[in-house]
Amino acid sequence: MKAAVIVFPGSNCDRDVAVALEQSMGRAPAMIWHGESELPKLDLIVIPGGFSYGDYLRCGAMAAHSPIMREVKARAAKGTLVLGICNGFQVLTEAQLLPGALMRNASLKFVCKDVQLKVENAKSSFTRGYKAGQVVQIPVAHGDGNYFADGETLRRLKGEGRVAFRYVDANGKATDDANPNGSIDNIAGILNEKGNVLGMMPHPERLSDPLLGGTDGRTMFEALAKVVLA
Amino acid sequence: MNSTLARDTATVTPEIAAEHGLSPAEYERVLQILGRAPNLTELGIFSVMWSEHCSYKSSKVWLKKLPTTAPWVICGPGENAGVIDIGDGLACIFKMESHNHPSFIEPYQGAATGVGGILRDVFTMGARPVANLNALRFGAPDHPRTRHLVAGVVAGIGGYGNCVGVPTVGGNTAFDPSYNGNILVNAMTVGVADADRIFYSAASGVGNPVVYVGSKTGRDGIHGATMASAEFDEQAEAKRPTVQVGDPFTEKLLIEACLELMAEDVIVAIQDMGAAGLTSSSFEMASKGGMGVEVDLDKVPVRERAMTAYEIMLSESQERMLMILKPGRENVARRIFQKWELDFAVIGKLTDTGRMVLKHHGETVADLPIAPLADSAPQYERPYLPTPKPAALDPASVKSAGAPLDSLKTLMAAPDLASKRWIWEQYDHMVMGDTVVRPGGDASIVRIHGTERGLAMTADCTPRYCVADPSEGGKQAVAEAWRNLTAVGARPLAITDNMNFGNPEKPEIMGQFAGCIEGMRDACLALDFPVVSGNVSLYNETSGKAILPTPMIGAVGTVEDLDNFATADFRRDGESIVLLGETKGHLGRSVYLRDLLGRDEGAPPPVDLAAERRNGDFVRGLIESGDIVTCHDVADGGLLVAIAEMALAGGIGAEIAAPDALPCPLHAWLFGEDQGRYLVTVRNPETVLQQAREAGVPAFVLGRTGGDALTLAGAGTISLGELRQAHEGWLPRYMAAPDALTQV
Amino acid sequence: MKARVHVTLKNGVLDPQGKAIGHALGSLGFSGVGEVRQGKFIEIEIAESDAAKAKAQVKDMCEKLLANTVIEDYRIDVDA
Amino acid sequence: MKARVHVTLKNGVLDPQGKAIGHALGSLGFSGVGEVRQGKFIEIEIAESDAAKAKAQVKDMCEKLLANTVIEDYRIDVDA
Numbered sequence A: 001m002k003a004a005v006i007v008f009p010g011s012n013c014d015r016d017v018a019v020a021l022e023q024s025m026g027r028a029p030a031m032i033w034h035g036e037s038e039l040p041k042l043d044l045i046v047i048p049g050g051f052s053y054g055d056y057l058r059c060g061a062m063a064a065h066s067p068i069m070r071e072v073k074a075r076a077a078k079g080t081l082v083l084g085i086c087n088g089f090q091v092l093t094e095a096q097l098l099p100g101a102l103m104r105n106a107s108l109k110f111v112c113k114d115v116q117l118k119v120e121n122a123k124s125s126f127t128r129g130y131k132a133g134q135v136v137q138i139p140v141a142h143g144d145g146n147y148f149a150d151g152e153t154l155r156r157l158k159g160e161g162r163v164a165f166r167y168v169d170a171n172g173k174a175t176d177d178a179n180p181n182g183s184i185d186n187i188a189g190i191l192n193e194k195g196n197v198l199g200m201m202p203h204p205e206r207l208s209d210p211l212l213g214g215t216d217g218r219t220m221f222e223a224l225a226k227v228v229l230a
Numbered sequence B: 001m002n003s004t005l006a007r008d009t010a011t012v013t014p015e016i017a018a019e020h021g022l023s024p025a026e027y028e029r030v031l032q033i034l035g036r037a038p039n040l041t042e043l044g045i046f047s048v049m050w051s052e053h054c055s056y057k058s059s060k061v062w063l064k065k066l067p068t069t070a071p072w073v074i075c076g077p078g079e080n081a082g083v084i085d086i087g088d089g090l091a092c093i094f095k096m097e098s099h100n101h102p103s104f105i106e107p108y109q110g111a112a113t114g115v116g117g118i119l120r121d122v123f124t125m126g127a128r129p130v131a132n133l134n135a136l137r138f139g140a141p142d143h144p145r146t147r148h149l150v151a152g153v154v155a156g157i158g159g160y161g162n163c164v165g166v167p168t169v170g171g172n173t174a175f176d177p178s179y180n181g182n183i184l185v186n187a188m189t190v191g192v193a194d195a196d197r198i199f200y201s202a203a204s205g206v207g208n209p210v211v212y213v214g215s216k217t218g219r220d221g222i223h224g225a226t227m228a229s230a231e232f233d234e235q236a237e238a239k240r241p242t243v244q245v246g247d248p249f250t251e252k253l254l255i256e257a258c259l260e261l262m263a264e265d266v267i268v269a270i271q272d273m274g275a276a277g278l279t280s281s282s283f284e285m286a287s288k289g290g291m292g293v294e295v296d297l298d299k300v301p302v303r304e305r306a307m308t309a310y311e312i313m314l315s316e317s318q319e320r321m322l323m324i325l326k327p328g329r330e331n332v333a334r335r336i337f338q339k340w341e342l343d344f345a346v347i348g349k350l351t352d353t354g355r356m357v358l359k360h361h362g363e364t365v366a367d368l369p370i371a372p373l374a375d376s377a378p379q380y381e382r383p384y385l386p387t388p389k390p391a392a393l394d395p396a397s398v399k400s401a402g403a404p405l406d407s408l409k410t411l412m413a414a415p416d417l418a419s420k421r422w423i424w425e426q427y428d429h430m431v432m433g434d435t436v437v438r439p440g441g442d443a444s445i446v447r448i449h450g451t452e453r454g455l456a457m458t459a460d461c462t463p464r465y466c467v468a469d470p471s472e473g474g475k476q477a478v479a480e481a482w483r484n485l486t487a488v489g490a491r492p493l494a495i496t497d498n499m500n501f502g503n504p505e506k507p508e509i510m511g512q513f514a515g516c517i518e519g520m521r522d523a524c525l526a527l528d529f530p531v532v533s534g535n536v537s538l539y540n541e542t543s544g545k546a547i548l549p550t551p552m553i554g555a556v557g558t559v560e561d562l563d564n565f566a567t568a569d570f571r572r573d574g575e576s577i578v579l580l581g582e583t584k585g586h587l588g589r590s591v592y593l594r595d596l597l598g599r600d601e602g603a604p605p606p607v608d609l610a611a612e613r614r615n616g617d618f619v620r621g622l623i624e625s626g627d628i629v630t631c632h633d634v635a636d637g638g639l640l641v642a643i644a645e646m647a648l649a650g651g652i653g654a655e656i657a658a659p660d661a662l663p664c665p666l667h668a669w670l671f672g673e674d675q676g677r678y679l680v681t682v683r684n685p686e687t688v689l690q691q692a693r694e695a696g697v698p699a700f701v702l703g704r705t706g707g708d709a710l711t712l713a714g715a716g717t718i719s720l721g722e723l724r725q726a727h728e729g730w731l732p733r734y735m736a737a738p739d740a741l742t743q744v
Numbered sequence C, D: 001m002k003a004r005v006h007v008t009l010k011n012g013v014l015d016p017q018g019k020a021i022g023h024a025l026g027s028l029g030f031s032g033v034g035e036v037r038q039g040k041f042i043e044i045e046i047a048e049s050d051a052a053k054a055k056a057q058v059k060d061m062c063e064k065l066l067a068n069t070v071i072e073d074y075r076i077d078v079d080a
């Protein structure tokens, strides 16, 4: 089993997610510089949070054109698991590995806080540690997490069960108040058609340690560890 | 030599010197040192090196009075930041710095570049920045500019800190009309380094290369007055803004590149280019090492055409560093900076001449003796007029503002006491994965990466105390910082200060400055809490009206075992709430008096430093031994406000009662701001009361936690929901108006 | 030669910034403000001196980087 | 009536975004790319039908909200 974290200029959650991965998998992931054009044999690729290229122009746009992304796309096509967190999610949409786009938060403000998420799809390799419908607590920290997709795409996402997480209140209701960024349909994370690529705005690596306030995020890394170790 | 220098000599007149901020006496000294008139570039260098900002000419004699040593101090004031030993072979490097004026002009960029500057001060010494804090002072909420400034400053601090990936974990925010024309933006960075790999700025080694890295130099921040002079009118373009724009992405790369380079054995000395950019960095590095320096300005990476020597030397472009490398190691460094796609240029070398020589287009454009320029930098013992001691206000003479719970509700929504969540939720306070105690409490705690120990940090100052009695106010600021660290269970180690004052040429202002320093000194000595770094910002005045004296204190301590620390939230029903420390009902200069009765009167609450230490050491002992996990110091607003904050933080109410025999009226007891007090909760209070008695710490059981309301015996009940709406509602509501929109 | 690129959101794509600006203008007392849309305006100096070739080059830049064609349209003008 | 506003950074003000875009275009293999500057392009529908009055109104909007006149310039075009 091997995991890798892709590091772009401006990534800043690369270390955080590496710590969480190592904790759950017992082995440190490979850290891959964006300028590389080849990847070692891998089971999981993580595109971490941060501000790749300063988030200038559009979040994730420049990173999506890095040499390494060609290779990430090729691996994703072959079924390797790819997890994009926050900026990583933005990179995946810009690279068109996931549909839709992440726009400026409706409040126009950066928002950093714990939010409640409802696990809408508990069947993927990423989410099978959760129960379907379970409400978990995971922090967000972003200025551009306002998910947008056109009507047709949205219908498909919903119809195919590809919405992984929704922002909800403590009772599991997807209300406007529970939506930190204006995302359409309170969408916090989505899967690709084959279910091997997940993009999500919240940061599971930030609640993977009781000392930091919770472990709901760790469940995801532990589930991934089981899949890739199997 | 003088012949090649002659080119623009003729243009320097005493008037131009005055425009550069040099007094006639100072200009006379320039002429003496050089034995000739300076040219414009040289004049520019003198003017920045002798500016208040770089030379501390008004404050130095006073700053010398502050205690700066302790066994754990590795490096005190004088370097880019202060360094303390935090055990396990690690050092903590930290400093606070103001960016007041630029933030008033352009709040977003001013605040953003303030954060960038203080980050560089810390990583330039070899530390990885692990946390940022920010202390903010704005004008009255109803002043027409305030909302726009709050919005821009907060967005700027977040925009920069979030992007570089350093968590912003705490701060301090308040409003007062005295800041209407002069807001304060004091940014602090805390970093961690290996104690045996600290980098300093003193240059050494004749012939060693002088290396420039980071962003290119543009005409950023070059002073407007000089831009208007004939020499620079050549392009006759619209008045060029002197605002500097921050590039946090480049800063992030610079941090990573510098830390990577520091792991190699190639750096002799390193210094960020802060205010006065290339001038102060090259000058100070050479001066500290007793060296000369020769720089070829043609080698400096520039981003604009036809930049003059004057502009290159005085530019305040951001995200740049200067280093002296070991001979022959340029390629190691170049490779690293190329990997991070940053500019890298060898721009000169160290010499043994003791002079700063600048070449441009093959000509010598400046030739200055370093030691005389540094040694005869002006230092003033400015006349000062001590602030007259105010008479104490007898609490019995202050009428009540109304029913206690009504007063509480109003105070919880008062601008200074209302929750600052709207601010800190715009800051990424969790990135780096070590934020154990988030903003919103007394001090924030960041785990020292890879260990089970923590760094606690806070920023504090109560200017309304300082203006009434500078000495007591200075003392209180230090004591409150110490108390906030103690309240989470940390061992307070050292402070950084940011002295924000009005015009030092006025004796009353110098009196405030001197008084604050005296009080700070007393507190630092009594609490073993030395000053290791700091910054001075003077001339914070508009139309002759000065800001409240604001000696902002940033403080750092260690939590020895992250199994044992405390936070302010009530965690369980049915626990006894114990008040530690003495309550006399001091209402002078309290928020109650000011916000509810409209009176700015009396003396501030005195700080009894012996009691402060006794009470604090006692509380810390309880936390360290694991006996208590809920603790909050009693600060602005007094006892009832502190209890309400604890209840809201934990979502658990309380029932409390005042003792039968009160030393003062009830409202004074509830809202007085007596110092040195803490609230803790325990399941069984007997042991704690007994231990407190033995330690000589006044202790009193106020009541019990529980329910979802706050009940004060004989005065009624207020629900937590109502309190929360008041406390959390004010700032978001205030900021909802359209003039708060910042796009960027 | 200088190219000027306007990147605008496609019709039907929600524009949070435009919406917020419109709202703020209303609250600032401007009446009669209808829809507000915010886009980007990018100026690029290019060495290419043939206008047609320059335009083709910039189109390529837009497709590859400057615009996200899932949500954005672009318009290019070049001049000497 | 529709107003179009271009908001651009004043001359000499550092444009980190433009810089990064220029850099990225280089990495994508575009040669001959000189300076890149990024600004904003805002389209506003206004009820006012008199062009001069409309322009004055939008100028007021720019000063108050749309542009940060400390570091930005703006240009207004109106059409029917």
Ligand SMILES: Nc1ncnc2c1ncn2[C@@H]1O[C@H](COP(=O)(O)OP(=O)(O)O)[C@@H](O)[C@H]1O
Pocket: B133, B134, B135, B136, B168, B169, B170, B171, B172, B173, B420, B423, B424, B438, B439, B440, B441, B442, B443, B459, B460, B484, B635, B636
């Ligand atoms: N500008 C700010 N940035 C981040 N956190 C802030 C800021 N202003 C206030 N806070 C946070 O709000 C809380 C209350 O601040 P303060 O009143 O200074 O606390 P205390 O009374 O304990 O000194 C603290 O946790 C502080 O860190």
Ligand SMILES: [Mg+2]
Pocket: B441, B442, B443, B484, B487, B632, B633, B634, B635
């Ligand atoms: Mg406190």
